[in-house]
Each structure stands twice: as structure tokens, then as C-alpha cells.
Amino acid sequence: MAAFRGPKVPNAWLWRWRRNPLRRxxxxxxxxxxxxxxxxxxxxxxxxxxxxxxxxxxxxxxxxxxxHSVLALLADDVPKPTASATGADIVWAEVRWTAADGSPRAGQARVSVGSRAGTPVTVWTDDDGRLVTRPxxxxxxxxxxxxxxxxxxxxxxGVPFIGGRLLRGHMERRRMDRWDEEWQRIGPLWGRKTG
The missing domain is CATH 1.20.5 (Single alpha-helices involved in coiled-coils or other helix-helix interfaces)
Known part of the structure; x- marks a missing residue:
């Protein structure tokens, strides 16, 4: 089996960088x-x-x-679900709080089902007093x-990898087209007899 592989060449993967008369x-x-x-x-x-x-x-x-976390108060009662309704234990409801500048604010926050108006709820706000998610x-x-x-x-x-693959594919197609052209010229000459 080793006879068909040929001699081992050190750093065979660098063949394109070495001087070689067959290198294009x-x-x-x-x-x-x-x-x-x-x-x-x-x-x-x-x-x-x-x-x-x-x-x-x-x-x-x-x-x-x-x-920042701010203490808000629930604006309205959150009714408990009826026996026929299947729902979550947490729902969205309106809450009110006072911003850092003293202005009153209102918004939607998640609260427990069955909570009464005035129940304290922790909400998160930015420096302008707008509701944000918990950081x-x-x-x-x-x-x-x-x-x-x-x-x-x-x-x-992925961009340079795919770009390199596409460029190499284009070069390979060009190389194959050139070989086809050369074969069209040289192939018919093989049938001639020299005499």
C-alpha cells in the first residue's frame, strides 16, 4: 500500500509556497x-x-x-380568577409611583392575582422615571x-471564510475551463501517428 502513496514529503501542505516548475x-x-x-x-x-x-x-x-428600584402602589384591585378561568398567578395591572423629580407616574407592572388597591409593588425605573425591566x-x-x-x-x-471559499470556487471553475480549452486543442493530436 505504501508503494502507491509515493515518498513522504515534509510539510506537504505547503506545496503552493515552494518553488516548483509545475506550480502555476x-x-x-x-x-x-x-x-x-x-x-x-x-x-x-x-x-x-x-x-x-x-x-x-x-x-x-x-x-x-x-x-433604580422604586416602590409603587397598585391602582386598582386585581380580581381573583373565576373557577372556570384558568390563568397565571401573575398579571399585568396599573401601578402609580412618584419619580425622583417629584412628578407622579403611572404604568403597567406584573402583580399577584387577588391583590388589593394600594398594595406596594417594586418596579424599576431609569433616571427619567420611565419603567424599565429589572437589570x-x-x-x-x-x-x-x-x-x-x-x-x-x-x-x-463567516464573512471572510465564505468570501474565500467563493473566490477559490471561482478560481477552480476558471482553471477547469482552461483545461477544457487546452484539451480541445491537444486531445485530437493524440490520435495522430508519427511516422
Whole structure:
């Protein structure tokens, strides 16, 4: 079996970079395309992923410092569900609170079913007194940032990878077309007898 494989050549995958009389210009160009596309895939993916992760972590940390919990009061009674109705234990209802500037505010918050008007409810607001969701904890922020970073890194790495594959495919089709043209010229000469 070893006789059919031929001699082992060290670093056979570098054949496009070595001097060789059979190496074509397109082989060297393809080697450069593979090198550049590979470098851009790895470096671009890692760089974009890290930047996206840092950006998301920074934004979520800023939310933790700027958003505040405020005590709001339930505006109306929340009736208990009837026996025939199947529902959740938590529903949306109107609550009222006072913003940091002293102005009265109202909005929708999730409250327990059967709560009475005036029941205190904790809501989260931004610096302008608008309702916001509860900010992510540091561990939730790390998880979200990591997932976004991975998604962005893979997406960014896909662009040069796919671009390199498309360019190599185009070069391969061109090479095959040239071989077909040469075969059309040379093929009929093989049938001639020299004499």
C-alpha cells in the first residue's frame, strides 16, 4: 500500500509556497487567498467577538448603576380568577409611583392575582422615571455578553471564510475551463501517428 502513496514529503501542505516548475500562478494566488481568508476569519472573529462582549457587558453594567428600584402602589384591585378561568398567578395591572423629580407616574407592572388597591409593588425605573425591566445581575450579564460575543464573532468570521471559499470556487471553475480549452486543442493530436 505504501508503494502507491509515493515518498513522504515534509510539510506537504505547503506545496503552493515552494518553488516548483509545475506550480502555476493561480496556485500561488490561491495560497495567498487561503492565508488571508484564514487570518481574517480567525482574527476578525475573535476581535469582533471580544468587542461585542465588552460592549454588552459595559451596557448592562451601566444599566445596573442607572436603573433604580422604586416602590409603587397598585391602582386598582386585581380580581381573583373565576373557577372556570384558568390563568397565571401573575398579571399585568396599573401601578402609580412618584419619580425622583417629584412628578407622579403611572404604568403597567406584573402583580399577584387577588391583590388589593394600594398594595406596594417594586418596579424599576431609569433616571427619567420611565419603567424599565429589572437589570441583569452580574452573572446574567456575563452570560448574555458571552452569548452575544460568540454570535457576533461567528458571524464576523463567516464573512471572510465564505468570501474565500467563493473566490477559490471561482478560481477552480476558471482553471477547469482552461483545461477544457487546452484539451480541445491537444486531445485530437493524440490520435495522430508519427511516422
Amino acid at each position: 500562478r493561480s496556485d500561488a494566488l490561491e495560497a495567498w487567498i487561503v492565508l488571508v481568508a484564514g487570518a481574517l476569519t480567525v482574527l476578525g472573529g475573535v476581535l469582533v467577538g471580544l468587542l461585542a462582549t465588552q460592549s454588552v457587558e459595559h451596557g448592562l453594567a451601566r444599566q445596573r448603576t442607572e436603573w 441583569a445581575s452580574p452573572s446574567q450579564a456575563r452570560l448574555r455578553a458571552s452569548l452575544v460575543g460568540i454570535l457576533m464573532g461567528v458571524s464576523a468570521a
